Amino acid sequence: MSDFRVRFAPSPTGEPHVGNIRTAIFDWLLAQRHGGDFIVRVEDTDRARAVDGAVEVIIEALKWLGLEWNEGPDIGGEYAPYKQSERLPLYAKYAERLIASGFAYKCYCSPERLIKVRKERSKQQNTTGYDRRCRNLTGEERNALELELRARGENPVIRFKMPLDGTTTIDDLVRGEVTFENRLVDDFVMLKSDGYPTYHLAHLVDDHEMRITHVLRGEEWLPSVPRHLQLYAALGWKPPQFAHLPIILAPDRSKLSKRHGATSLLEYREMGYLPHTMVNFLTLLGWSLDDKTELFSTDSLIANFSIERVSKAGAIFNTEKLDWMNGHYIREMSTNELADALLNFWQAYPPPEIPSLPSHELALEIVPLVQERMKTLRDAAPLVAFLFKERIEYEPDELIQRRMDVASTHMCLEAAHDGLTNLPAFNAESIEALLRGMVKEIDVKAGQLFGSLRVATTGQRVAPPLFESLEVLGRERSLALIADARDRLDVATAAHK
Incomplete structure (x- = not known):
């Protein structure tokens, strides 16, 4: 095995979005190509948005796609635990280290004050959201505010001290060199008052501790890069290589959302799309081999995938292409393979047209009737509903x-x-x-x-x-x-x- 290590780090806030799953597929393909490790880590520090059972759903989605991982919350590994909520002392340790070394400070501002400050400063140009009031408190001021906060049974947050001048530059694997002015970046919160870290601290600590070499994530995280690189520098750690992936767009070129249709991977499973179709299709959202090849086996994807061929431009989620691709793979299946796929699909999602699960023998007879007419597994049941009706209805x-x-x-x-x-x-x-x-x-x-x-x-x-x-x-x-x-x-x- 090589030292190449990537991670898929979803938040358990609902069903897995196709954009997040695309990142997982990219991670997995790179790990396979380079003989490295693919790690699954659950970033569950946002307790307000956490959804019960979401971790299990994410694991289910990855397994359905056929993505296997080397370390994760379900199988453990050398760097366990793989849930951030079980790693809280680690984040607190590094937050305190940053305070001691002068790179962070405790902030005692109330939520009400922060809202007021943010509102006032939003009217000004070239300012951050927080006014850094607690950055340069005297020891006496800090002690007084600490006592006042403790008396109310509350704790301060811990903020990172961003440099007030200079620039931060990233050499991104997709976007090339991107430079940010430090003065325009907030002194961001690293550790919340409840002891839970924010994404900025938690993912960085975990990536370092778990020896992650490459971080793939959506382009929406690009503005956070100066925070993360400055945090790496303050801790004296070498950052991994970053690749900020293009956003997935709807056909109208707006950001893909539920108003455009399904966005959860498992919705596509329920609609009758094959797992390999989804791997092939999602890989092409932002990556291409030669701008003309569209059908790939898993082995071919592994052999050809590289970050160098990932585009900066947003990728269009074209449902018509997805239907075409799924129909192609359905037609490539053997009679026995498609019979098994249909029976498994009907068992998981019983169609109203079929009152009880057919035998395997009947499924084998059904396949030749429908295989050439199907785009999805869901298409089969309406086509053969007549086989299961006592009386055929028509005028x-x-x-x-x-x-x-x-x-x-x-x-x-x-x-x-x-x-x-x-x-x-x-x-x-x-x-x-x-x-x-x-x-x-x-x-x-x-x-x-x-x-x-x-x-x-x-x-x-x-x-x-x-x-x-x-x-x-x-x-x-x-x-x-x-x-x-x-x-x-x-x-x-x-x-x-």
């Missing part, structure tokens, strides 16, 4: 095809019923030969005969292949449905006389 006049009347439709149904009754072998090949020969015998067009039979046996004008559908239905069921269609047509005709 009798739907049986009558273009340029046909009741009499010619009745003739088609009657002829098909008689022919199928006497057919020696009831399979798709024999059924097709019979019905195509019948077209000439009764002098109708193929589309007319097949259309009437399709409605009679499936209730749908657009349905899976007719001959294969009849084979799966079986002779007895097919004949019963055709006879019922003939009778319903007769009843409807009589009612209109």
